[in-house]
Amino acid sequence: MSCGDTNSSKQTGLSINTKVKYLMLGDTLNLSIDNPKKLNITKVNYELNGKPIDKNIILDNITLGEKTITAIVSYDDNMQTLSKSIIIFNNIIPSIYSYEVVNTYPHDITSYTQGLEFYNGELYESTGQYKESKLRKVNFETGEVLQNIDLEDSYFGEGLTILNDKVYQLTWKENRGFIYDVNTFEKLNTFNYGTSKEGWGICNDGKTLYKSDGTDKIWLLNADNLTEQSHIEVYTEKGKIPALNELEWIDGKIFANIYHRNGVVIINPKTGGVEGVIDFKPLKQLVKQHNELDVLNGIAYHPERKTIFVTGKNWDKLFEVKIKKP
Secondary structure (H helix, E strand, O other), X not given: OOOOEOOOOOOOOOEEEOOXXXXXXXXXXXXXXXXXXXXXXXXXXXXXXXXXXXXXXXXOOOOOEEEEEEEEEEEOOEEEEEEEEEEEEOOOOOEEEEEEEEEEEEOOOOOEEEEEEEEOOEEEEEEOOOOOOEEEEEOOOOOOEEEEEEOOOOXXXXXEEEEOXXXXXXXXXXXXXXXXEOOOOOEEEEEEOOOOOOOOOEXXXXXXXXXXXXXXXEEEEXXXXXXXXXEEEOEOOOOEOOOEEEEEEEOOEEEEEEXXXXXXXXXXXXXXXXXXXXXXXXXXXXXXXXXXXXXXXEEEEEOOOOEEEEEEEOOOEEEEEEEEOO
C-alpha cells in the first residue's frame, strides 16, 4: 500500500504529505505540501479522484478502494500538479450470518450455473461452458425446464438479471452481453463491455445494473444504453475482496458469491464496504459427489417468500434458505 508521490519534481522538491499509508471510512484526511526548498507557494487546490476537496476532509461520503489525491500547486508564477495514491478500507468488521435450509429441490446436474434470478415468481437461470451455455426458465419445485435457448458455441454464458421484462445475460471473455424479451426469449439486442474486460455476475436495483468482472470491482451500468458509468471497489476493514462472481440485489444490498470460496459477501452498494459474510461451504457436501461437481454459484432472492435460493455448478440440488442475522 504505497503512498509514494507519483509526480513530484526533483527540481522543485514539492510533494503531497498525507502522513498515512491508508485510511478507513470515516477517518479525516489531512493534506499538506512538503516544500523543502521553501518555494513561495501562493495557492494549492486539492482533488480526490478528480473532485475538489479541502485539505482536511472527513471520508464519510465516499466509495472505498484505491484513490488518487491530486494537488495543483501555484508558486512564483509557476504551476505544478502532484499526485499520490491512497487506499480507503471499510470501517466495520463484517457480521457472520448463519442460515437454515427450509426446502431442497431438484436441479439439473448438467447445468454449470452462472446466474439465477426470480422474476414475477418464475426462476430464470444462465449456464456456462462453451458449447453448453443456455438461458432457461425453470420450475424451481420440480426442476422442469419450461423454456430454453442455447447460446452459440463460441459464447460462454455468465450471469443474468431481469429488468422491465428484459433479460440481460453476460458472456465471459467475449466482451458481449445479450438482451432478450423475458416472455419469448427473443433476442432484442446486444451490448459490449467498457473498461471491464470480462463478464461474471449481474444484478439490478430496479434502475441501475451492477456487473462484476472477476475482480474486486462492481461496475454500474446505465440500463438505457448499457454504458459503464462508474464502479465501486469491494473492501473489508482489512483489504479488498477479489473474484466477485454471481450477484443478487436483496433489500438494498448486493449479495456476491466469491468464486472458489463457496461463500457470499453482503455489500453496501454506496461504498463497496462488506457488511456481512455467509459461509455456504456445508451445502456442497449435501449434493451428489461426482467428477464434474464444482463450486457454489447461483443466488436468487424470492421476495414473496423472503428466502434465498442457492445452488452450484453441476449441483443436483437447489436449496431454499433463510438467512439469520447474528
